[in-house]
Amino acid sequence: MEAKSVREKEQPKTKETFEPKIVAFMCNWCAYSGADLAGVSRLQSSPNIRIIRTMCSGRVDPAMIMRAFELGADGVLVAGCHFGDCHYIEGNYKTMRRIELLKMVLARLGIDERRLRLEWISASEAEKYARVSFEFTEQIRELGPLELRMN
């Protein structure tokens, strides 16, 4: 069955009622552990982020990111290990190139490329995760809801 976009069920958003929906793809070895550490350390992080754990940031296909936008995300965060730390050696280099090209394509499609963010977060960087989560939420809040036009 086709998943239905949350947009179809929602009330129209106004500036006041808009709460950004952000999907974060985070790699198992670094970024996800970093976010986990933030939780364990009781650091505040943004509640607008919905995390999906992947084995590697290199696993995140552009189609998955597009699908997230299609189904209602206002922003997508992809986070992986710092260069040199990738569990699969160079998965994150691939991710970096992929996100660059995807941003170019999104921009040409009329979708602000700031809605897609790439970050390197190590397993010990709980604070970085917390900071990025708020920063990105505010960025998306400023950009407003992503309204897709299919017709």
Next chain:
Amino acid sequence: MSKPKLALYWAASCGGCEITVLDIEEKILDVAEFFDIVFWPCAMDFKYEDVQAMGEKEIDITLFNGAIRTSENEQMAKLLREKSKILIAFGSCAHEGCIPGLANFFDRKGIFEYAYKQSPTVEEETRGTYPQPHTRVPEGEIEIPEFYDTVKTLDQVVEVDYIIPGCPPQSFQVWGVLQAVMDILKTGKPLPPKGAVLGAGDKTCCDECPRERKEKKIKEFVRPHQIIPKEDECLLDQGILCMGPATRSGCGALCVKANIPCRGCYGAPPNVRDQGAKMISALSSVVDASNPEEARKILETIADPLGTFYRFSLAHSTFRRAQIPNGKAQEKVVAQQEAEAIH
């Protein structure tokens, strides 16, 4: 026993799909012998009313080519759906929008603005006269179909049973499908599962390509006229943007054998929802850059990435169209595309 009924129709298309049917040459006589062709505006004199007068599901098979650009296209799609047991999206336009679908970078306002006002070929007296759905003339009112903002694919307006991809589908594949269909109708064999892609392979164009592939490390993309490509090496390895890795097999690697890159007309490979996304993924593996700035520099040498990755599939892609606010921001898109075309 009466013959099975066959219909062919064209919506927003170039006519190439009609030619490809005739390209099966004298075998068209076998088709005409086996089927009762009940509707084929391109080749035979039937009218809309003839189809309207038919019973529900009276036509056994309809090959529908062309995208849905106007209200008339949609009306015909709905009528033929109602009258057909099996409706096949025939060719890239019906399947995923194809070249007409590239108009989804704009909308009606932008297209009209250019076609009826800005274009240098518009006659001065009529400059700025736009088509209206209804026009009053002394004899009464004329109605023409509505031009939609967004080109749609056949499966976005009606249920589609099967797909035959390609721009156009290769005639040997068309003949293969027709033979299989005739066999099924004769012997009562089971039909392929609904939604199946017929007349194509289940791999990528690269699998059919005879060129030799090495480990790719691309420092710069070039356009086909800028170099003389080596005949036996993978074009992508040589920096020419070839859509082979993101395109379904089936044509026999026609273009690459003629020394030009695959443009992607057979559509997304199996299990891929978005051809452009697949190409982004494929290219990310071959660009030789270890930081974002370097990557950007190399990727910016791709001429018109959007039009290249989605040349045939924009209308069927995740976003279906450029996300421009209604009628606005045309200038920006046009300016960007013109700049890229010059590059």
